[in-house]
Amino acid sequence: MEKIEHIGIAVKNLKTSNALFEKLLGTPSYKTEAVESEGVRTSFFKIGSNKIELLEAMGKESAIGKFVEKRGEGIHHIAFEVRDIWAEIKRLKKEGFTVLNDAPKKGADNKWVVFLHPKTVNGVLVELCQDVAVNPYKGDENGI
Numbered sequence: 001m002e003k004i005e006h007i008g009i010a011v012k013n014l015k016t017s018n019a020l021f022e023k024l025l026g027t028p029s030y031k032t033e034a035v036e037s038e039g040v041r042t043s044f045f046k047i048g049s050n051k052i053e054l055l056e057a058m059g060k061e062s063a064i065g066k067f068v069e070k071r072g073e074g075i076h077h078i079a080f081e082v083r084d085i086w087a088e089i090k091r092l093k094k095e096g097f098t099v100l101n102d103a104p105k106k107g108a109d110n111k112w113v114v115f116l117h118p119k120t121v122n123g124v125l126v127e128l129c130q131d132v133a134v135n136p137y138k139g140d141e142n143g144i
């Protein structure tokens with residue numbers, strides 16, 4: 001693991017929360033991006049070397065939709081930057097963590113991502129992110 005890549009916060013309304021976090025952080029969102037495969041619209045803020053990701057569900061059935069329905073708005077996940085997402089998948093499976101997706105999937109902000117089940121990380125949903133530029137794996141285990 002290299003560093004915390006972002007903290008994900010589930011919100012009901014991205015426009016309202018964008019304005020709130022702009023007031024809080026004193027800086028505007030630098031990008032909003034929909035991730036259709038996740039049924040989510042995201043908005044990113046950068047504070048120093050840290051990032052906040054706001055997530056609004058595009059539908060009730062999405063992970064964010066279910067989360068907000070069940071728990072309301074709030075911190076949803078912690079994302080860590082990794083240099084080799086396949087190596088980390090293998091390592092963490094060996095360590096007993098449940099990796100939720102067999103292969104990395106395209107996330108927001110030019111990242112390949114996988115998630116670890118919160119039940120195996122003391123109730124915390126963990127996301128691993130690998131920048132597509134750092135190690136642009138071609139969608140299989142052989143990497144670049």
Ligand SMILES: CC[C@H](C(=O)O)C(=O)SCCNC(=O)CCNC(=O)[C@H](O)C(C)(C)COP(=O)(O)OP(=O)(O)OC[C@H]1O[C@@H](n2cnc3c(N)ncnc32)[C@H](O)[C@@H]1OP(=O)(O)O
Binds near residue numbers: 042
């Ligand atoms: C990829 C785009 C973007 C990016 O950064 O690039 C994102 O971050 S997208 C973020 C949204 N996508 C995901 O979260 C994908 C991974 N999540 C999942 O696969 C599910 O949400 C899962 C498996 C964590 C939970 O789904 P499930 O259908 O099982 O929902 P339940 O409500 O039944 O939850 C089961 C159990 O887990 C607890 N739970 C659920 N979500 C969280 C959470 N965010 N943090 C901690 N715990 C969570 C939930 O409370 C249930 O526990 P229980 O004790 O049984 O109540």
Ligand SMILES: [Co+2]
Binds near residue numbers: 008077
């Ligand atoms: Co995220």
